[in-house]
Amino acid sequence: MTGNLVMIGAFVLSVALMLAASIAVKYWRRRDTRRSPLHGKKLANLPGQQLVGRMNDHSDELLLASIVMYFSFPVMLLAWAMSRVQWETVQLRTMDWLFVIGAIAMFAYGLRRFVVHWGAKTRARDGLVAEQMTGQLLNRLIGPNCIVAHDLPCEGFNIDHIVIAPRAVYAVETKSFRKPRGSSDDSHYKVTFDGEALRFPDWRDDAPVIQARRQAQWLARYLRESLGREIPVIPAIALPGWWIDRTEESKRSDVRVFTPMGKGADFLLTGQEVLDDSTRTLVAQAIALRYPAIED
Structure with missing residues (x-):
């Protein structure tokens, strides 16, 4: 029982830190003093625009399904191992703290990649809107x-x-x-x-x-x-x-x-x-x- 609670707590901690980091990045981005030159402009849908949105939704679901399949056996193995740990006798030694440091380092690396790709996605979105706006006007x-x-x-x-x-x-x-x-x-x-x-x-x-x-x-x-x-x-x-x-x-x-x-x-x-x-x-x-x- 203790092992299951520890594993659940680890997942909850990761999710909580991830949400906190996401909110912080969004808040930091909103304080940007610059904005898109097309802010507030109307952009008509391109042919098949709704289908593109549906395809993106299905792509997200496919990615989630792939992640679930990929981690299914490792997660169950972790749960099985955690349930057999005698937590009453566990003592954290120097080597054990290295795993904690490794977890923090992995989270920091993921956060850095999150920030980098968030900015790249924002620039790509601005570029996409600009190209679509220009394309529609050139089509005239x-x-x-x-x-x-x-x-x-x-x-x-x-x-x-x-x-x-x-x-x-x-x-x-x-x-x-x-x-x-x-x-x-x-x-x-x-x-x-x-x-x-x-x-x-x-x-x-x-x-x-x-x-x-x-x-x-x-x-x-x-x-x-x-x-x-x-x-x-x-x-x-x-x-x-x-x-x-x-x-x-x-x-x-x-x-x-x-x-x-x-x-x-x-x-x-x-x-x-x-x-x-x-x-x-x-x-x-x-x-x-x-x-x-x-x-x-």
Whole structure:
């Protein structure tokens, strides 16, 4: 009986510490002075969105079922061993305390991984919402003169959106940067593009510009090898939820930075026609070949 109570107490202690740590992490995250630029915006469901939610629920249940099966014999073995311990004669020696230290170390390691992946999940969620918002707004451009594709698998990376327009093919990289909650002059939601980097209210970042150029170069090379001709590819960065302040240097840059909100993406359809209907169709077919086949 004593052994069962000790085992139950150990499980209860782990659960209690886990819940306390989860609550503490959530509280700490809520004190963050930055928030998503799309906070409060409405986002329509994508096709099959409810089914994706159901699939995620079933995935969680499958993981739980797998954990139960994996630990079934070890847990029962532990219960069997605990029931045969003579607790009246147990004395904790130095070696025994090492197991306690090991348990604390394992919990600390799990807590650290929890915090790391909590932050990674938050960033991934912000990125997902930004990509979905940008994708839905870019889909408005679809028509006789424009084809839009999303999340193109490449060589170790992906291109968030591809707009095949009369002027050129645009390789669009969507970014979601959290912004300060407020300021006296509304500068907290403005970002300036100087042609080489994005200058936010309290930091500067050139990595998105470098990434957009690299991805556009890859797409141009892929289309050249697939179609046997040069296809103009323009790198672009979408910043949903931000106000873009363009400088004279940005107007001369090869990278286009824009917000897809409102009519911010309409410029993608402007300019002199370089790619006719048949060429745009060939480009779309070459891009479609990069997507994986559906498997059972």
